[in-house]
Amino acid sequence: MKGEREAGGVRCGEVLAVLSDVIDGTVDARMRLRVEAHLRECGACARFGGAFGAMIAALRESLAAPDAVDDGTRERLRRIARS
Amino acid sequence: MSDEAVLERGDAALIARTARGDAGAFEALVDRRSPSLFRYLRALARDEAAAEDALQETFLAIWKNAGGQRTGADARAWMFTIARNALFRLQRRRAGEPDDFTPLEALGGDAGWGSELSPEHIAVVAQQRRLLAAALESLPEADREVLLLRDVEGFSGEETAAILGMTLANAKTRLHRARLRLAAEMKRRLER
Numbered sequence: 001m002k003g004e005r006e007a008g009g010v011r012c013g014e015v016l017a018v019l020s021d022v023i024d025g026t027v028d029a030r031m032r033l034r035v036e037a038h039l040r041e042c043g044a045c046a047r048f049g050g051a052f053g054a055m056i057a058a059l060r061e062s063l064a065a066p067d068a069v070d071d072g073t074r075e076r077l078r079r080i081a082r083s
Numbered sequence: 084m085s086d087e088a089v090l091e092r093g094d095a096a097l098i099a100r101t102a103r104g105d106a107g108a109f110e111a112l113v114d115r116r117s118p119s120l121f122r123y124l125r126a127l128a129r130d131e132a133a134a135e136d137a138l139q140e141t142f143l144a145i146w147k148n149a150g151g152q153r154t155g156a157d158a159r160a161w162m163f164t165i166a167r168n169a170l171f172r173l174q175r176r177r178a179g180e181p182d183d184f185t186p187l188e189a190l191g192g193d194a195g196w197g198s199e200l201s202p203e204h205i206a207v208v209a210q211q212r213r214l215l216a217a218a219l220e221s222l223p224e225a226d227r228e229v230l231l232l233r234d235v236e237g238f239s240g241e242e243t244a245a246i247l248g249m250t251l252a253n254a255k256t257r258l259h260r261a262r263l264r265l266a267a268e269m270k271r272r273l274e275r
Contacts, residue, residue, distance in 0.1 A: 004197065016191045020259035026240065048196045055266055059215060059234045066118035073121075073135060077113045077142045081106035 008037025015045050023053050094158035102149035109146055116159070117142070120166050123231050127224065128170055140169035160242040163232065167246060183225075183260060194266035218268040226261035233258050 004012040010031075015038050021027035022035055039046040068074075094116070100108035120141060124134040144165045152161050191197065219227060232243045233254075244254035 012197065013188055016196055017187055017259075020262055021255065024240070026255075044197055048191075048194075048198075051195070052262070052266060055269065056234060056262060059219070059230065059265070060237070066122040069117045069121050069138070073138070074113060074117060076139065077117055078110040080139075080142055080146050081101075081109040 005042060007041035008034050008039075010034045010038050012038075012042060012045050015039070015042075015049070019049055019052055020056075022049075023056055094162070098145070098149050098152050098158055098161075101146065102152070109142075109149075112145065113142060116162060119236060120162060123163060123236065124166055124170055126220065126231055127167070127228055128174070129220065133170065133173060137166060137170040137173055140173065141166040144169060157242065157245070160238060160246055163236070163238070164246045167228075185260075187260070187263070190260055190263040190267065193270070194263050195270050196263075214269065214272055218265055218272060221268055222261065222264055225257065226264050229254065229257045229261050230265060234262075 006012075015035055018027050018031060018035065022032060027035070039049060069077075094112070097108045097112045097115075101112060117138065121134060121138050124137045124141075125131060128134045128137065141162070145162060148165075152158065188196075219230060222230070229243065229247065232238045232246055233240070238246065240251055240255060240258075243258070244251045247254055247257075249257075
């Protein structure tokens with residue numbers, strides 16, 4: 001990446017690699033602290049990380065409620081147990 | 084206990100009763116889970132008719148094999164695994180896809196990582212459900228599937244990996260790359 005830098009003990013590329021783990025809360029504590037330190041110093045990574053996290057949150061919220069299947073399909077499925 | 088955890092416990096009880104031939108329990112399972120299973124199949128297949136056929140096969144398999152499902156917290160994952168296998172069987176497809184060797188930095192760059200420009204547009208576009216759904220639908224099948232399971236249906240990383248038949252590490256890698264491609268797709272749509 002053009003302008004990639006090291007801050008907080010990690011490089012921008014390393015932050016990119018663990019970004020999903022950070023958002024999902026599955027990164028180990030040591031790396032999480034390093035990433036947080038990096039984001040305090042690197043504006044580009046902070047902006048991208050914030051937007052990336054917002055996208056994932058929006059995906060989880062906006063598609064959370066599935067549409068019902070139509071009545072005909074549901075009735076065919078229910079009949080499986082009666083045949 | 085979360086709403087989903089309450090439903091999950093209910094699924095296990097309904098499956099146990101279905102295994103004993105309780106048609107009412109099976110019908111309750113249909114009413115409760117057919118919407119999310121159909122959404123998953125339709126998004127995966129991108130073919131309404133194929134998704135309907137797979138949904139029928141899914142519930143046929145649930146009715147026949149309910150006795151083989153061990154009780155516990157993975158009842159919903161079990162149903163989604165059956166659905167996935169039903170669709171692949173109908174389409175006679177291989178379960179896996181070729182590995183993606185695109186460098187992570189290239190995927191990130193496409194999504195706006197490292198750019199001087201503000202990537203907030205990714206978040207802005209994400210607020211628009213229609214554009215988000217369209218962006219998701221345009222992704223390759225492997226990307227759609229992991230995003231559907233992990234982020235839309237809310238399965239854990241371990242459950243997602245089990246449904247996909249891969250290790251947790253591979254599932255996490257696939258998920259991250261899929262999320263980056265989704266961000267790149269939304270960036271591209273906004274810049275049209």
